[in-house]
Amino acid sequence: xxxxxxxxxxxxxxxxxxxxxxxxxxxxxxxxxxTDGNLIPREWTLENYRTIFQxxxxxRALVNSIGIALISTTIAVVLGTMAAYAVxxxxxxxxxxxxxxxxxxxxxPQVSLVSPLFDIERQLGIFDTWLGLILPYITFSLxxxxxxxxxxxxxxxxxLEKAAKMDGATQAQAFRKVIAPxxxxxxxxxxxxxxxxxxxxxxxxxxxxxxxxSRTVPAALSFFTGASQFEDPTGAISAAAVVITIPIIxxxxxxxxxxxxxxxxxxxxx
Amino acid sequence: xxxxxxxxxxxxxxxxTVAVRDVDLEIADGEFVILxxxxxxxxxxxxxMIAGLEDISSGDLRIDGERVxxxxxxxxxIAMVFQSYALYPNMTxxxxxxxxLRLAKLDKATIDEKVNDAAKVLELTxxxxxxxxxxxxxxxxxxAMGRAIVRNPKAFLMDEPLSNxxxxxxxxxxxxxSRLQRRLGTTTVYVTHDQTEAMTLGDRVVxxxxxxIQQVGEPQQLYDHPANLFVAGFIGSPSMNFxxxxxxxxxxxxxxxxxxxxxxVRGLLSDAPENLIIGIRPEHFEDAALVDEAARAKxxxxxxxxxxxESMGSDKYVYFTVExxxxxxxxxxxxxxxxGASDLPTGGGANLVTRLSAESAVKEGENWRxxxxxxxxxxxxxxxxxxxxxxxxRAAGVTAx
Ligand SMILES: Nc1ncnc2c1ncn2[C@@H]1O[C@H](COP(=O)(O)OP(=O)(O)OP(=O)(O)O)[C@@H](O)[C@H]1O
Ligand SMILES: [Mg+2]
Numbered sequence: 001x002x003x004x005x006x007x008x009x010x011x012x013x014x015x016x017x018x019x020x021x022x023x024x025x026x027x028x029x030x031x032x033x034x035t036d037g038n039l040i041p042r043e044w045t046l047e048n049y050r051t052i053f054q055x056x057x058x059x060r061a062l063v064n065s066i067g068i069a070l071i072s073t074t075i076a077v078v079l080g081t082m083a084a085y086a087v088x089x090x091x092x093x094x095x096x097x098x099x100x101x102x103x104x105x106x107x108x109p110q111v112s113l114v115s116p117l118f119d120i121e122r123q124l125g126i127f128d129t130w131l132g133l134i135l136p137y138i139t140f141s142l143x144x145x146x147x148x149x150x151x152x153x154x155x156x157x158x159x160l161e162k163a164a165k166m167d168g169a170t171q172a173q174a175f176r177k178v179i180a181p182x183x184x185x186x187x188x189x190x191x192x193x194x195x196x197x198x199x200x201x202x203x204x205x206x207x208x209x210x211x212x213x214s215r216t217v218p219a220a221l222s223f224f225t226g227a228s229q230f231e232d233p234t235g236a237i238s239a240a241a242v243v244i245t246i247p248i249i250x251x252x253x254x255x256x257x258x259x260x261x262x263x264x265x266x267x268x269x270x
Numbered sequence: 271x272x273x274x275x276x277x278x279x280x281x282x283x284x285x286x287t288v289a290v291r292d293v294d295l296e297i298a299d300g301e302f303v304i305l306x307x308x309x310x311x312x313x314x315x316x317x318x319m320i321a322g323l324e325d326i327s328s329g330d331l332r333i334d335g336e337r338v339x340x341x342x343x344x345x346x347x348i349a350m351v352f353q354s355y356a357l358y359p360n361m362t363x364x365x366x367x368x369x370x371l372r373l374a375k376l377d378k379a380t381i382d383e384k385v386n387d388a389a390k391v392l393e394l395t396x397x398x399x400x401x402x403x404x405x406x407x408x409x410x411x412x413x414a415m416g417r418a419i420v421r422n423p424k425a426f427l428m429d430e431p432l433s434n435x436x437x438x439x440x441x442x443x444x445x446x447x448s449r450l451q452r453r454l455g456t457t458t459v460y461v462t463h464d465q466t467e468a469m470t471l472g473d474r475v476v477x478x479x480x481x482x483i484q485q486v487g488e489p490q491q492l493y494d495h496p497a498n499l500f501v502a503g504f505i506g507s508p509s510m511n512f513x514x515x516x517x518x519x520x521x522x523x524x525x526x527x528x529x530x531x532x533x534x535v536r537g538l539l540s541d542a543p544e545n546l547i548i549g550i551r552p553e554h555f556e557d558a559a560l561v562d563e564a565a566r567a568k569x570x571x572x573x574x575x576x577x578x579x580e581s582m583g584s585d586k587y588v589y590f591t592v593e594x595x596x597x598x599x600x601x602x603x604x605x606x607x608x609x610g611a612s613d614l615p616t617g618g619g620a621n622l623v624t625r626l627s628a629e630s631a632v633k634e635g636e637n638w639r640x641x642x643x644x645x646x647x648x649x650x651x652x653x654x655x656x657x658x659x660x661x662x663x664r665a666a667g668v669t670a671x
Binding site: 045107157159160162163164167168169173177178181182223 | 373544
């Protein structure tokens with residue numbers, strides 16, 4: 001039985017990892033051996049990596065990606081934290097509607113919004129700017145943040161906040177010293193989810209940008225050329241793809257324990 | 271230390287629920303007062319208003335003579351112990367107990383000293399560096415108490431602090447709480463719905479029903495001289511027996527036979543309703559064969575079939591079923607619902623629980639003669655629950671002249 005599960009696991013892992021391995025392998029191949037069909041490169045080279053970091057195109061896109069994803073994540077998580085706190089804590093009119101609408105937005109097919117957004121952003125003059133991407137990213141990641149965070153906040157026993165107040169804390173101190181440390185894993189979890197969403201987006205990045213000014217890496221990849229106009233860019237594209245995957249892998253590995261701790265923090269209850 | 275005065279305090283929640291209405295209560299400096307009542311009667315709401323965690327809708331709250339309605343909890347210098355203990359899970363026991371002192375900006379040496387002292391009193395010294403998650407229920411409870419006592423507050427508020435413990439531990443912790451309060455002499459308001467705690471812990475007990483105070487008094491006073499049907503039924507275990515009664519020919523007609531009434535009660539009955547309720551505590555019955563001549567005159571006897579005998583060693587609980595109407599009133603239904611007994615099958619007639627001497631030879635299934643002390647019978651008006659035998663705060667039975 002155990003063996004069979006192990007086998008199944010192996011199949012799944014290979015199935016999922018093969019394309020990734022292939023891209024990694026392509027990124028280390030020379031132009032000449034690109035199409036030889038070997039998984040393990042016969043000739044190893046770092047040429048592709050050197051190329052992409054030398055081209056302004058990639059570096060610029062990387063800066064855009066990091067900047068846009070970080071700003072969107074920060075804003076979405078801050079707003080989401082406040083909204084989720086209210087959803088979990090307070091009874092206000094329209095609470096059900098708020099949660100419903102945010103779910104609706106999360107479900108909405110983004111593709112159908114691309115051309116209206118294109119027109120709107122042209123009119124407003126924010127087409128092909130950082131702001132032009134940050135805004136839709138916040139719109140679509142906020143529901144995700146509110147959702148995960150409010151599930152989180154609901155698990156924090158609010159007696160703790162009352163106890164802190166009785167112990168002599170101000171509202172701000174109670175939040176900072178008691179609630180925030182307990183909420184931190186939840187905030188981390190949703191920050192990571194939101195960051196990954198922004199980092200990986202291709203649809204908005206390709207439709208709402210037109211120059212290197214604000215193009216992020218996923219979009220920029222499709223405009224890649226090799227070192228010269230006439231070279232096959234496959235190696236360079238693969239190298240770029242590997243580079244932008246690294247932060248995500250690091251993120252997940254590094255915060256994995258935090259995410260898991262976050263998802264099971266119901267255990268704090270006395 | 272301080273006295274706490276509630277002056278016509280009411281609470282109306284934003285959704286319109288009136289949880290507390292016109293509560294007047296004076297708690298003396300150093301007094302241990304218990305708030306007790308069925309679930310949802312507003313005990314926690316009263317406590318939270320004293321704490322400052324809930325706004326007061328109307329009325330005044332004074333601590334140490336000063337009106338504190340608009341003061342934040344932290345400016346009232348009151349400590350609270352929660353039912354859930356509310357220990358900070360990310361802090362060790364030491365940090366939990368030091369938290370109020372750190373917020374008060376005491377220096378490190380003083381904090382350490384106070385925490386160590388409190389830990390010693392509560393036998394927590396060995397646990398100071400553990401996290402709450404690694405403590406047993408009783409230990410967590412003690413940490414919660416420790417956090418309350420470290421900073422010598424003006425008063426302690428406790429909301430069902432023992433209700434999450436198992437029965438044995440609860441009894442132990444009860445004495446811990448009581449000793450601690452005696453020792454510190456700090457004004458304490460303690461909420462419970464366990465009437466054993468109410469009877470054993472406090473200097474005075476406040477009985478609350480549907481947001482209003484029913485009676486305030488020392489435990490024995492509430493037991494012997496209940497102001498109304500609700501208090502009579504709430505205090506005491508097993509609880510008081512209630513039977514329907516009606517006035518006929520200057521006597522009380524009940525399932526126990528016709529009972530004589532004294533002039534005092536007769537005077538009151540002229541404008542009382544025809545239907546009444548009598549209440550008798552289990553210990554005011556006795557096996558007729560064991561009652562001496564002198565006592566016999568103070569009571570009356572009746573005969574009824576014995577349903578069940580529970581021998582406790584020191585005495586016998588004997589259950590009878592007597593013919594006749596059962597007593598009904600809103601208060602009794604509420605009490606039954608609170609005790610979870612509202613849908614127990616009761617069969618025909620009324621049930622009596624009696625406590626007879628251990629020497630009684632009473633046998634299940636037989637008819638037995640039982641004596642009842644008329645000087646201890648209470649008479650209630652079912653329309654408003656008032657105790658008609660009460661005179662200047664003292665109940666004297668139905669035969670009092
Ligand atoms: N935030 C609130 N909004 C509206 N009604 C409330 C609120 N909190 C409590 N109530 C109502 O006020 C009444 C009193 O509640 P409270 O919590 O004081 O009861 P309690 O006596 O402490 O009961 P228990 O023994 O179950 O703890 C209840 O009817 C309750 O439903
Ligand atoms: Mg309560």
